Amino acid sequence: MSTSNKPPVPIGRLQKAPEGFLSDALIHDIAIHGLDQTRRGFLKKSFLAAGAALAAGSSMMAAAKQADGSGAISAASAPGAQGDPMILQPRPWSTILGNPVAFHPYGTPSKYEANLLRRQSPGLTPTTQASVAFAPLQGFFGIITPNGLHFERHHQGWVDVDPEQHRFMINGMVKEAKVYTMDDLMRLPAVSKIHFIECGANTGMEWGNAAVPTVQYTHGMLSCCEFTGVPLKVLLDDCGADLKNAKFILAEGNDGSSMTRTISLEAALDDAIVAWGMNGEMLRPENGYPLRLVVPGVQGVSWVKWLRRIKVGDKPWNAKDETSHYVDLMPDGTMRQYTSIQECKSVITSPSGGQVLLGQGFFNVSGLAWSGRGKIKQVDVSFDGGRNWKTARLETPILDKCLTRFNIDWVWDGSPVILQSRATDSTGFVQPRYSQLREVRGTRSTYHNNAIQSWKVAATGEVFNVHVD
């Protein structure tokens, strides 16, 4: 596939016009398609506009002024024969004394990044304390989620727990029930591992039909961080857990809901972490400060936040979120229970729903793939709604139960297309189509929707969320 961004532009034909009066897009368009009546019309209009600007001074100065003053981007700021005013005219930030160090002691993103925020989906829940704020996946690069944009899901509001007052207990089928302070825990041998966390209900609104417009709302109950903490296995050993007869653990939070979840002992001993660190800093309060459980590959609700207790037992607990929520309603009216694993899934994040492509030509189509059962082995992308597929590049690192970023080259010719991605994990499992998922689980479920996502790119450049069977 071609990696050239721009077709050769026959500049000579355009050079007679006043400088800088044609937009980039129009130049490319004429270069590719030649002139017809419509394009002649655009040329004429642009020419007159440039003439008016010339009368007021120079078109170059007008463009520079506009960019400085109003902040608006004008077509006239495109490079002319002499050059781009963004280069030719001194920019304000290169002609002033800048801000001092530690002006924002904890740092904040550029003001030009202010649009990327966690957001709620209006009308999803009546209270904000038992709700979801979705991560803006459309704006992320790589695989790490910035801590301030990690998705939130609370059951009884978030709390900011004083770490000095926090206690962690292990009881149940153990030789000795023990209590640890944060100071104790943070002295223990810690590990740091990068894992994804996905809510079991992620993409749940989409079970029946296309319901929300952007990847933030379809897939944004997903984040990926480097978590630091002590392996749960170390603590279970420290208390002398009865690993022979025990089969489950119960994890319990320290918030109002004291959220509880049953977790298999196998998962607890395998790679679960009692974590305090997230991407190099302490957990944010919204994500369980000062302590949360990390259970890689398993739905987010089991990653109990504000973790205060682990109980070791021989039977599952059937907690509230294991019986009236987080159960999968099957077509025959039965409900699958203790469905924890987040199966292999992927989504294209750029371009994605609610975005507008600014023109034809080259795009690096990129997205995320993950599996609760292991590593990502392959991601294929279709540009024709699933008829034909091409294998995408996988970016490193490719880690166990972790997001993997994929990329593929695409030259858009301006015609409507449907983009899809399809991930395969290290077990050989291939992400299902919607029809394949619904054939087994019907359309009235909420959890574990890992079907292939489709984005329809219209000729206008606008991208829409659609379902393709």
Added chain:
Amino acid sequence: MYTWTKRTAAAGILALGLSGLAQAQDNFGLGRPATASEIQAWNIDVRPDFKGLPPGSGTVERGNTLWDSTCASCHGSFAESNEVFTAIVGGTTEEDIKTGHVASLTSRTQPVRTTFMKVDTISTLWDYIHRAMPWNAPKSLKPDDVYAVLAYLLNLAEIVPDDFTLSDKNMAEVQAKMPNRNGMVFWKGLWDVDGKPDTHNTACMANCVAQPLVSSTLPPYARNSNGDLAAQMRIVGPVRGADTLKPALVVAAGENAAEVKNYARSTLAPGAAQGSAGKPAGPAQSGDDAIKLLKDHACMACHAVDKKLLGPSFLDIAKKYKGASYAMQKLAGKIRDGGSGVWGAVPMPPHPNLDDADINSMLQWILAQTSAGH
């Protein structure tokens, strides 16, 4: 507490491959034994076999009284409200109690899936009410209160009669009548990492489907249902967000590029450079500031702008105090010291740590609400 021999413990640790740490269990010398009282205080979980259930009892009648004062504001007088949380009761029948399968779970006409349609074990309800309810004052119910409230719910669900007393002694009898007790299936496929999947796609590469069939799209009227998407996207890169305040674009991508870029840039909120660090300075300058204060101080957990949640809507408060000169002072007092009995039985908790400027800002905004627009 469970006991086992030290020898077994050491063998177990070795078998797990932690040989580097393989000593007796106190190898770190960190943490300390939990006392019996500490374990009792936190060991509150109740299992389906009723392990952990404390002794106690409560009548339907007492449950009704507790319900009306403590639970009804969120769940409705008959636990059937769907306003704040999903309805608890409804959708089950006498036949379901016999079979243990809730038939309405397969119905397309059943409007909501209630708790009693789904929950299969009564221990779950006892445990959750005890640990997390009521919503705004978790863990304030004593065991006898929990038995009573649960007895009332079971009565509303027509599982127990009006004169029933629920206790730790008869929980098992009630369990045998839970409408969906046989409705759960354990499916290993999504429990084990090694579980067997139930969907079977293949990595086909060419001519995989005849013609892609678009089975669902968002209707045009929903265009702005998640807000202006242009304001939710980055303003640099190959794409911008769609201006969903306007109808969908009609001209080709290149022709609308300049307009799309200009609009996206205009959506950057002024003052966004300050980020979210720190509390808002000074009095609220706009509705957005006031809403932020109301959210930051958790007022929105119990109040909504235009409908009743636990407390009255801001609109109703504005209506009630319209034109009253004493409104600011009186309501500031209510916020600071708490109150009850004005809008129903749910008390307003005191908020002694709010500062006066914030209270004034919030109240000014609340009292300015009118039904025409807010």
